[in-house]
Amino acid sequence: MKILLVEDEPQLAEVITRSLARERFTVETAATRAEALRKVSDHSYDLILLDIMLPGGSGLDVLRALKENGKQCNVIIISAKDSLDDKLAGLDLGADDYLTKPFHIAELNARVRSVLRRKQFGGSNTLTVANLELYPEERTVQVAGQPLALNRKEFDLLIYLLLNKDRLVTRSSVAEHVWGDHADEGDDLDFIYAQVKNLRRKLKQSDAAVEVQAVYGIGYRLTERIA
Numbered sequence: 001m002k003i004l005l006v007e008d009e010p011q012l013a014e015v016i017t018r019s020l021a022r023e024r025f026t027v028e029t030a031a032t033r034a035e036a037l038r039k040v041s042d043h044s045y046d047l048i049l050l051d052i053m054l055p056g057g058s059g060l061d062v063l064r065a066l067k068e069n070g071k072q073c074n075v076i077i078i079s080a081k082d083s084l085d086d087k088l089a090g091l092d093l094g095a096d097d098y099l100t101k102p103f104h105i106a107e108l109n110a111r112v113r114s115v116l117r118r119k120q121f122g123g124s125n126t127l128t129v130a131n132l133e134l135y136p137e138e139r140t141v142q143v144a145g146q147p148l149a150l151n152r153k154e155f156d157l158l159i160y161l162l163l164n165k166d167r168l169v170t171r172s173s174v175a176e177h178v179w180g181d182h183a184d185e186g187d188d189l190d191f192i193y194a195q196v197k198n199l200r201r202k203l204k205q206s207d208a209a210v211e212v213q214a215v216y217g218i219g220y221r222l223t224e225r226i227a
């Protein structure tokens, strides 16, 4: 899952980025209001960690921009400014949670997991589709109760496809969610093809009752397989 960290303090940004990367999130950063606005308009994220006092203006403008563009995104405000006004304004603009600096990094990780779980897994620890059960925190998958071994990218790919079940996802949105910024470096998205191929083979071999359909030239769609 892909997180945008909006934070202008380089040291704090680095600590948070490293910690989230250890939790297997794809992390991108923005250090100014302008950079944050540009990134949220050009890309989509599963979660934004948002500082309020930024070079160039208020982080609340990022929330306003998301709202105006009708973009669905989880947001946790991380701010040193513990004013009630800011907090209320942030929550009013659609932020999911608010964490006051300084905070312990473990506390941030817990909030991130909790917000993502609440939003994407309906409060549950498991994502279940047909005979497939995925445990996001343990990063494990079972098919009919048997473990299915996936590499990191196959796992990320599977989560993304499961969350978008029955929907056609484009190759570029897969690239963006699973590979992050690095996917922008060229139009050659062949690396996705290889990972999808491996994932499909593993799902098939394990008798998973879901399948990943390729829609030629566009992208992929995960559906339940009719027996």
Ligand code: CA
Pocket: 007, 008, 009, 051, 052, 053, 054
């Ligand atoms: Ca700041």
